[in-house]
């Protein structure tokens with residue numbers, strides 16, 4: 001029989017959420033053990049240097065509003081690197097050409113992203129009635145307030161770019177809580193935005209123009225440093241937890257390799273479907289709700305090209321592609337425009353995203369077929385005369401990439417919280433709870449740790 005290892009807390013999952021929870025607990029003097037199914041820390045965060053190209057398998061950047069990440073960077077003594085200033089510009093592929101998106105709300109007046117009719121429709125926003133239901137899809141909400149064109153030309157590609165999702169499935173209050181709050185409190189987005197700007201409490205950070213950050217060695221620098229701050233002997237990789245049961249003093253966990261652990265607290269820092277499987281007997285209600293959280297698949301395709309082969313200044317973050325353009329490509333990040341050192345001299349690195357809610361079948365294809373389609377789509381976007389010849393390629397396929405905050409998401413979160421009240425020593429954190437962005441994951445990891453360090457009495 002394998003020995004049973006004991007710790008005050010076991011954190012399952014070494015993505016950014018679990019690493020943050022473990023780091024905070026260790027900092028507070030708790031004995032914490034981290035158990036990860038994969039072979040490396042970081043979860044979705046993986047930076048890879050090959051042939052002079054530095055690629056990201058998952059996330060690329062975090063903004064200057066990510067206060068908790070920036071605070072941890074200070075503690076870990078690592079310096080984030082801002083993207084090149086041209087990254088503020090974003091492009092939209094509309095009616096067969098790339099157009100720069102407005103960077104300020106007033107630029108909506110001149111943007112070719114909306115027709116004159118679409119712009120006039122924006123003026124009606126303050127007169128549209130407040131939503132009376134408890135939930136509404138992003139598409140329905142924005143269509144009512146801002147018109148169909150805003151949904152098709154702006155919201156749809158934006159949502160595809162972030163969630164690989166569908167505007168008609170995602171819940172507005174869960175995905176854009178600020179817009180919901182503005183409408184519900186002030187009766188209109190315009191009035192709500194004005195009121196929030198006037199509030200003296202607005203932090204200095206919020207008033208600064210948006211900047212994006214990563215690290216010279218990629219985002220993995222952050223998760224590696226979190227991991228390095230933990231005692232290595234307390235971190236186990238290649239061990240998937242398959243069972244949790246209640247004991248007299250807490251919980252007993254078992255991994256697929258037969259390793260056993262006992263602990264008082266368990267932090268589940270794993271995707272919702274994995275948490276659902278582990279909680280099946282402990283909390284069938286929480287497990288049922290967690291199992292209903294849908295994840296969309298996504299393929300990330302990195303291509304290196306000779307700079308001279310791309311007939312565009314690439315002076316921006318990248319481009320988004322609305323569904324109405326009928327290209328399966330969701331968008332591309334012009335990675336070497338954000339960080340010029342990420343491609344060898346004379347070359348560029350473009351990271352494309354394909355699949356998502358509208359083309360789930362693509363994630364079932366072999367990489368060469370996906371790459372062929374992405375190349376074809378990029379040729380149309382850049383209008384190249386000759387077929388594009390990449391100097392480098394790499395494809396990562398996720399069958400379950402991003403949790404979808406579909407209609408009813410907030411009620412589901414409440415139901416999970418209620419169900420787990422019977423298990424106050426089981427703590428959840430991760431990107432399916434209150435935000436998919438990296439800083440929201442960090443906040444959820446810190447909150448899980450805090451509920452162990454300072455439990456409610």
Ligand SMILES: Cc1cc2nc3c(=O)[nH]c(=O)nc-3n(C[C@H](O)[C@H](O)[C@H](O)COP(=O)(O)OP(=O)(O)OC[C@H]3O[C@@H](n4cnc5c(N)ncnc54)[C@H](O)[C@@H]3O)c2cc1C
Pocket residue numbers: 012013014015016017018035036037038042043044045057058059060061062239240241242269270271274298300398401402429430431432435436437438439441
């Ligand atoms: C392609 C892509 C691009 C993105 N871009 C951005 C971006 O630019 N900016 C941004 O802010 N966000 C971005 N995101 C979102 C962000 O990357 C994620 O929300 C975040 O990384 C999730 O971290 P996590 O720790 O919650 O989960 P994960 O990173 O998924 O980590 C969970 C870990 O749990 C482990 N695990 C699962 N089950 C078990 C088990 N039973 N036992 C042990 N271990 C287990 C897994 O192996 C995994 O390592 C992107 C996401 C994707 C997919």
